[in-house]
Amino acid sequence: MVTSIETETELRERAEQVLATLAGPGARLREDQWTAIRALVAERRRALVVQRTGWGKSAVYFVATALLRAQGAGPTVIVSPLLALMRNQIDAAARAGIRAATVNSANIDDWDATYAAIDAGAVDVLLVSPERLTNPDFRDRVLPRLTATAGMLVVDEAHCVSDWGHDFRPDYRRLRALIAELPAGIPVLATTATANDRVVTDVTEQLGLGSEHTGDTLVLRGSLDRASLRLAVVRLPTPAARLAWIASRLDALPGAGIVYTLTIQAAEEVAEFLRERGHAVGSYTGKTDPEARLAAEADLLANRVKTLVATSALGMGFDKPDLGFVIHLGAPASPVAYYQQIGRAGRALDRAEVILLPGREDRDIWAYFASLAFPPESLVRQTLEVLSQVPQSTAALETRIDLSRTRLEMLLKVLDSDGAARRVKGGWISTGEPWVYDGERHRRIAAARRAEQQAMLDYLDADGCRLVFLRRQLDDHDATACERCDVCTGTVWSPDADATAIEAAAERIGRPGVELAPRKQWPAGMRELGVAASGRIPAGELAEPGRVIGRLSDIGWGTRLRALITDKDAPLPEDVLDACVRVLAAWSWAQRPAAVLGVGSRTHPHRLDHLVGRLAEIGRLPLLGTLAPAGPRPGAHENSAQRLAAVWVGFDAGSLPDLSGLDGPVLLVDDLVDSGWTMTVAARAVRLAGAPAVLPFALAQVG
Known part of the structure; x- marks a missing residue:
């Protein structure tokens, strides 16, 4: 404990020295940074720091670590949600002479050496993911030793603890038990840039930060103002217009930046279009492999690309102080999540552009993610x-x-x-x-999510300062008009885009045809559900790679296909039929189909009959009719095992003729592919009836 002015002054001097090695000789601690460091080092308290992105939260725990280690404390354990965050933190620690190591799924071969270094006192900071806390080997072998010897625990991006937050991660909930097991007097620091009053209260409760032996938790909340951000909303009538607008404006935007999309498919489509228009861009999503992510981050940091087109996978932990712009192609479902993402821009700049291009399909995407709520x-x-x-x-x-x-x-x-x-x-x-x-609690969370979505819609129509709106959503009650956004200044971005770019965008996203990968493996444990299928699907029962017009989440065809799937049972519109023909004409199959067969539909039988009939007529192929549904209509199921069991006996084998005489594949046609099991089972039946191959085709794919 600090007991005199002299010792506190000395402690601050040493803290300033550590900061200088971390951030440069001219760096000085903010008062709130010092308040947090003093509470952790001198008083061994627990603290929650809610400060905007770029404020210097990592400096607090690195400086505190150096001071605690100098006093003989054990290593600091930092729980970080992303590998990107860990990489940046290890680099920052090294600059301050702090020896940092990490244990994660990407460095399994290094674990034993890391554990030995911890035991030898050669590690000052250990970074772990929240998922590691539930790993049985780590939990039973390593965690007890860490909790007994740790000098400080840091929970980074602490809003992830709370299911009221915008990025809830259930693994973080293990931290409450970990904190409860810490010896008395071990300081705990939780940090986040995006937490309103409700999340702050919940984080404190979830982490047990207010334990009786530590006294009250120190909560430090700063202003969320970002003087560099110029916020704007641009409404454009079509997806093609939005893509063309980005392509037309990209070179004029300052520096390098990020274009955020709501789905993986959109990120890949937009990146491909921008590359076709001559822009240096990369893509970054949850499906991007770790090495490609590292390369993409490095390209953006070094300004080798103008932009990364990304999902929310590029967010926490990515630190580029000179990021010049953030564009959202589609609105996030929450103003809090939106603020978190735009906070990546302009940390070390006088001006950064923040532009939101909302779409009509945004609410459908919000509804999908809302369907993943906590089970009943x-x-x-x-x-x-x-x-x-x-x-x-x-x-x-x-x-x-x-x-x-x-x-x-x-x-x-x-x-x-x-x-x-x-x-x-x-x-x-x-x-x-x-x-x-x-x-x-779950009902209140669902209601809060709906309120957040409405707040995002209100943001689009705001007649007052946009930054004030966002700051108040985060309970930053001192917010005043920024005098920089489009509402405050009355300066709006022109909705006009280059006509050639609009035409190219319309052609690109209107281009039908997406490969449909066949299922190759049966789900495990199907005998429990009375299904005699296990392991790899035999080669003689497999379908070939197929095609669909598009995915329901696609920027171009998605909206059209979503409306079609829910529409009345009627013949296909000519534009959709034309798209089918275009997909089939572009399909580079090894052998042309020898016949057409429909997958019997209970919901749209007339449409399917019309589709298979017209395809047979246009392709001058024999029409084999439809594979008739059998048994009761399958119920709605969520996982692969349950869905396969529901359709396993879903077709009348007697509705199939002997197909062994065919000299080519069967074009197997359905309207919608969701899990893929209906098509897989239907293709199996067709193969068992003697067809030499099956080419699946459908109007749309869920996803």
């Missing part, structure tokens, strides 16, 4: 009952619990953090501890 109590209780018997892998659970893999994994992690289930080698098992389903 009946399914949670069913999961706990299954886990009470023997350990179950996630794949095995899917045959018993009708949840998608994403929702099931989220549920298991929440149950783990709540102490109701435990991850063990081989899967998960119930602990038998009492557990209460907080239905009221």
Whole structure:
């Protein structure tokens, strides 16, 4: 504890020296930075720091680490959500002479050496992902030693702890148990740039930061004003106009920046179009492999590309102080999430452009992500009952619990953090501890999400300062008009775009044809559901790669196909039929189809009959009719195992003629491919009837 003015002055002097090695000789601590460091080092308190992106939150924990280590404390453990964040932090630590190491899925071969270095006192900072906390080996072998010897615990991007936040990650909930096991007097720091009052309260509660032996948690909240940001909204009538607008303006925008999209497909489509227009751009999504992510980040940092077209996968942890612009092609579902993403821009610039191009399809995308909410109590209780018997892998659970893999994994992690289930080698098992389903909390969260979506729509129509609107959504009550945004200045971006670019964009996103990858492996454990299928699908039952006009999430065809799928059962419009013909004409199959067969539809039988009839007529191919549905109509299911079981006996084998005499593939036609199991089972039936090959074709694919 600091007991005199002299010792506090000395401590601050040493803190300033560490900062100078970290950020340069001219760097000086902000007063709030010093307040946090003093609380952590001198008082061993717990603190929550909510400050805008670029304020210097990492400087707080690196300076505090250096001071604590000088006093003989153990290593700091930093829980970071992204590998990109870890890489930046390790580089920053090295500049300050702090020895940092990380344990993550990308460096498994280094783990033993890292653990040995920790034991030898040769590591000052250990960075781990929240997912690592639930790994049985790490939890049982490493975590007890860390909690016993840690000098400080840092929870970075702490809003991820709260399911009220915009980026909830259930693995973070394990931190409450970790903090509870820390010896008395170990300081804890939680940091975030985006947390309103509700999230601040929840983070404090979820992490148990207000424990009785530590005194009250120090909460430091600063202004969220960003003097460099010039916010604007530009409304454009079509997806093609939005793409053309970006292509026409990109070279005139300052420096290098980010174009955010709401979906992976959109990011890839936009990046490809911009490259076709001669721009140096890359793409960055959740599907980008780690090495490609590193290369893309490096290209943007070095200004070798004008922009990365990215999903929210490029966010926390990416630090480019001179990022000149952020464009959103589609509005995020929350003003808080939007502020978090635009906070990447202009940290070390006098001016950065922030432009939102909303689309009519945004609400459909919001609705999809909202469907991934916490499961109902009946399914949670069913999961706990299954886990009470023997350990179950996630794949095995899917045959018993009708949840998608994403929702099931989220549920298991929440149950783990709540102490109701435990991850063990081989899967998960119930602990038998009492557990209460907080239905009221989940209802309030769902209502809050709807309110956030409405707030985002209100932002688009704001008649007052846009930055004030966003800051107040984050409960920054001292917000005053920025005098920089399009509303404050009355200066708006022209909606005009180059006519050639609009034409090229319309052609690019209106170009039909997406490859449909066939299923090659049956889900595990299908015998539990009465389905005699396991392992790889035999070569004699496989479909070939197929085609669809487009995905429901595509920028161009998505809106048209979504309307078509929900429309009345009627013959196909001519433009859609023309798109089918274009896709088939461009299909470079190894052998031309020898016949056409429809997959019987219960919802749109007349449309499907019209489609297969016209394709047979245009292609001058024999029409084999339709593979008739059998049994009751399958219910709605979420995961692969349940969906396959629902359609396994879904077709009348008697509706198929002997196809062994065909001298070419069967073109197998459906209207919509979702999980792919209906097409897989239908293709299997056609192959077993003697067809030498099956070419799947559908109007649309979900995704």
